[in-house]
Amino acid sequence: MTDLKAGAARYAGARVHRVEDPRLLTGHGTFVDDVVRPGMLHACFVRSPVARARITAVDASEALALDGVHAVFFAEDLNPDVRESWYTLLGRDVPDTPRPALADGEVRFAGDPVALVVARDRYVAEDAADLVEIDYEALPPVVDYATAGESAESVHPEHPGNVAGALDGRPAEELAPVFDGAAHVVAATIHQQAYVPVPMETRGLVAEWSAADGELTIWASTQAPHEVRLFCSRLLGLPEHKVRVIMRDTGGGFGQKVIPMREDMCLLLAARKLPAAVKWIEDRRENLLSAGQARHEHGHARMAFDDDGRILAAALDYVQDAGAYPSPSPLFSAAAVGMLFPGPYRIPQSTFSVRSMFSNTTGRTAYRGPWQFESVAREVLLDRAARQLGVDPVELRRRNLLRHDEMPFVNPNGMPYSDMTPLETFEHALEILDYPAFRKEQEQGRAQGRYLGVGTCSYVEPTASALGPHATEGATIRIEPSGTVNVYVSGGSTGNSLETTTVQLTADALGVDIADVNTIQGDTAVTPFGGGTGGSRSGSMIAGAIAETATTLRDRVIAIAAHRLEAAVDDIELAASRATVRGVPESGISLADIAALAYFQVDALPPGVPAGLEASARYRAQAPMIWTNATHVSTCEVDVVTGHVRLLRHIVSEDCGPMINPNVVEGQIAGGTVQGIGGALLEHLAYDEDGNPVSTTFMDYLLPTSAEVPDIEYGHVESPGPGPGGYKGVGEGGAIGAPPAVVNAVADALAPFGVEIGRLPLTPATIVALIEEAR
């Protein structure tokens, strides 16, 4: 971060107010549903009412007769126009799963889109959708992914056996001697229920085709506008520069909006056949029905220990539900589950076997820490081990957690850890808790019939992985003629404060007042290509892009200042939008005056300094990935009569490297943690045995509210990563670490009953049943 150092960082690290907030808090955000276009039409989908059936006949005549209906599209109208449907993120050559626009011949989950209705408003479109007649011939569905491999039925005929992907680590036999010879072997099977991102803003799209210009403009709720643009360009065979994707504000994505899905494809395909812009806004029912599920998986985990509680080996057999139409290559997240199972522990040997199975349910989607089952399996297993070995679970972990001075460290599955502080972060979390005091309180509570528990989860997280389009990030910085600054990054506002981050870092890099910096993001016609928000990459990558780009400009500003002030370049200091000669504070020249020279008095520029103050550059990731680690500690009290879990404290101690803005870091942690708590205790995207979804409203799909979540306490340990500023990723961690900590706390509370937890979520009924079973 040489370039940042010189700027005498004033803003990076500070609790700078979010620049997004005035807009968002006063209701002036622009989400997709805020977009209104001349003569805009509205779309809705006709969806399959059953999990699996053959479509035998369709009839839109009644729907089309309704006043205000413009079109009803079926698979035959849209699907043949698809040119290519692969994602930039994975590239053309990665094996992929099926992705028709509309269901063609067979519906494969309840909610599968069969027809697209376009009308003058949404009311008419919905009424018309009711009038579209579709005849189905029922087929036996494959509802349970766990038994899908043995089913005679295939979700997709081209995938007999219903395997979407599978990967094995080192042959399990090779570890057999270790397990056989170990002092202790602990095993557990853990099931995680399906739960989902449920962003505040559901999916949605406005697509407007301009025949005169041959241009398609798309307003999208997305985490990656450039992915939408490239995908659309390939889908329709349009030149990339004739597709414009605009996202001003996106109301959360959490993985669900990383890539365009089938509904998006339908809108893009339909747009060129319509006389005006068309809008589709997903309603909440649709979001729960068809925007994908996550976390639906189970694993059999094993660890071998020596007499001192040191881990000798780890093994995981893992199966996940890919649903019918998963996000591309579900195998990626499955593989990560296996690779990361050893976590932040000093484990010499490991193996895994992972499988992703199709089922007739909504497709698996990415969701904040898509591989987080590795933590659930490992951390729940470690608490079980502690109980079996008769060791305090904190003590057991202390013996095995990696220390900062052991980095770099290659985990037994080949993951090249670096720049982490697992033990240090763990100890810091326990210090915040005052672990001995809690144990005392727990003991006193038990004496009074109160069941308190504490659980921890420590994990490592690969952030900003430098794969394909994620390996670089670009920025354009323009110091305007009056000396104010515009910064262009792909970015976009999805709730992760990238605008604030950009403005802070640019102000520091150029030594300007933060009020003089503005950032323009989320418009592919305007910003450089960007990999989008996902994989906890945006912060560190955009920091790199800004550092890389600002350096050129900074040098130019300093050269002009040195020339005007008749000083050596090395003696010029930039701060508060002013250049001064070191030690001569009264000597300065303002950035406004420097800019006026660069634009309007170019004859007065020093030799070799070009006119203008604009630069574009791309940052290349300095490492294949940047490693982050954290420990969550959760405490709770369980009402053993009602089964209600009351969370008492939730502590997150993390090492995300230097913090650009502690407010933003804490916001990211809090959001993920609340989602993790919801996953541990409440949320469940459930299906009945026929494949009918049973939680398609927020009355059935339970989200945590502020009443269920304690104030989150934060601890920070800092080891810089390899990139500019040493920044590391922090976006996903909360959702990874919270569930095992909560589960372990509940299990700890219920330890007196001999309860072990193997299935989420921990609803009151589940807890009562567990206690009953154990009694």
Added chain:
Amino acid sequence: MTDLKAGAARYAGARVHRVEDPRLLTGHGTFVDDVVRPGMLHACFVRSPVARARITAVDASEALALDGVHAVFFAEDLNPDVRESWYTLLGRDVPDTPRPALADGEVRFAGDPVALVVARDRYVAEDAADLVEIDYEALPPVVDYATAGESAESVHPEHPGNVAGALDGRPAEELAPVFDGAAHVVAATIHQQAYVPVPMETRGLVAEWSAADGELTIWASTQAPHEVRLFCSRLLGLPEHKVRVIMRDTGGGFGQKVIPMREDMCLLLAARKLPAAVKWIEDRRENLLSAGQARHEHGHARMAFDDDGRILAAALDYVQDAGAYPSPSPLFSAAAVGMLFPGPYRIPQSTFSVRSMFSNTTGRTAYRGPWQFESVAREVLLDRAARQLGVDPVELRRRNLLRHDEMPFVNPNGMPYSDMTPLETFEHALEILDYPAFRKEQEQGRAQGRYLGVGTCSYVEPTASALGPHATEGATIRIEPSGTVNVYVSGGSTGNSLETTTVQLTADALGVDIADVNTIQGDTAVTPFGGGTGGSRSGSMIAGAIAETATTLRDRVIAIAAHRLEAAVDDIELAASRATVRGVPESGISLADIAALAYFQVDALPPGVPAGLEASARYRAQAPMIWTNATHVSTCEVDVVTGHVRLLRHIVSEDCGPMINPNVVEGQIAGGTVQGIGGALLEHLAYDEDGNPVSTTFMDYLLPTSAEVPDIEYGHVESPGPGPGGYKGVGEGGAIGAPPAVVNAVADALAPFGVEIGRLPLTPATIVALIEEAR
């Protein structure tokens, strides 16, 4: 143009179809009145009904009581908010003329804006404007600029004597011996009437204040969006990056839209006081009443000749009408009249005296070739001289016109001519005409009582003057990941085909197919700062900006191609969006594949080549100005009974250097020529003796139509200018050269009557009167 050479120019020079046309011809252009914003309000002005009066009382109560009226603003509401009102084009320190937002205390011309009414729609606003009561106390107006210097009244109290500006060249006494001793001295006083740009789209503005973001967005009909932005930023004290100016299509400007005027100031000042966007669209009456006049001027011109008809000296005394509120520094155009009076002729000595006088009429505005009176005075005088000396006017010019081999040449007023072909261009025009044949036809005609005439006008034009913000022009070029290209220049579509120019030059510079190039212009939030369209600068400056910027990218593309194709950099050729090894056409790699490497496979890039394919640079003008020259030849037949002038042929032979696109060059010439013909024959923005405008509709203000204008014939002589590609300016010339050619043709036709022309326009009544007088 080294960088263009390598691209083996395929598009530059070709008659490429305009990329603006599909949009414009199908009615999909976006002019200001096409902009609709949520809850948008509409404004109209209450204007002074008299030329000069004191405002004694104002009362808006009745207007405000009307349903739908939001506000009525007077000077006291808006004027105090003005922070600064100087223009970037001239800088802060150039002496300027008054510019209040609304009339304060005194109205100074009929049409002077006194109040701004804002209502829910334009109808209500107009009704409310009628209800605003303003009491005036009449003051004696200064109507005639020619006698304004002797008036006891002052248009502006701070300018007693009504002088807006004055400049004298060399002392006239110094030339007295030359004139006294010359074989011939010819003198004439020529009066040019007021005529105006009348763009198809009148002025207009939508201004929307976002209190949440502190941002003002302006949709403007402008020639210079960045000037509007900087002006607004200073006017309101807003940071430049918090002001966004968008112009998609502007329906012509011709100088009238180079800078924001008083009405624009009012809208900008009002915007922050209103709850929603506000739109003002000038109607045609307002445009003719208050958008400014031009050409209103006269001069006494003298030339001394030797016995052979060689010009020994030239002198001009010139006075122009500045009106009440002129565009800034009318002295600039007045000075140019004096400096350029010697034109393309070999004149050893010269002097001039110019004055700009205030009057109680609409303010003088820039208009295509604002100094063109120099040509009118000179060329009309030369024809008079030919008649007095008894020499053919063509022969007289031949003896005096500069040749290309005499360049560079400094005219006697110090103007440093270069790269011109006055004599060559003149001869080429006469060749197209077949001058001897026309003289024969004329002679035959006269024998039959038909009065034919021929007139010429040769002029030189300084284009792309490198003053202040006009000295540079910037471009950003982004080769997108799929290999298509976006080019960002300030530009904007004002009818001068800058989008087409940009796309052509970029395609050549990068060796890509023109369909792969898109340009984004006219949005200050998106493009680099640009000086705007004016002074015939855009073509050559944008050519420079593209050449400068593309070079970096081209080098990068070639480096990647050489690395992949295992060839030397010097052996790589770029054409048709493909890099090949010279002589091995089958060896290629597409630009799409090169771009994919640059963005997605950065590890495969050659060492030292950065990721991405984006560059920004600014071009610095290579000379203080670029010189263009042309000759217009006009022939006509005059009906000596009715006074009607029928134009027969109009030939324009010019040297604008290499043509980027002959279609565009000819379009520019044709447009200007038609305006010049209108000025010579029809158009007159007249006032009565009390200062009341008498031509405020197109029934009174007569524009030429296709019925009055002959097909224009084009000739091209080519001497490259100093910048990349050798391109020179051509935007203004038509309007400069046409009037004198037409006037001379009419005078030539009427020569048998002994008529000399000293006053424009040449309406039938004028011609009949001239013939009567001469008889």
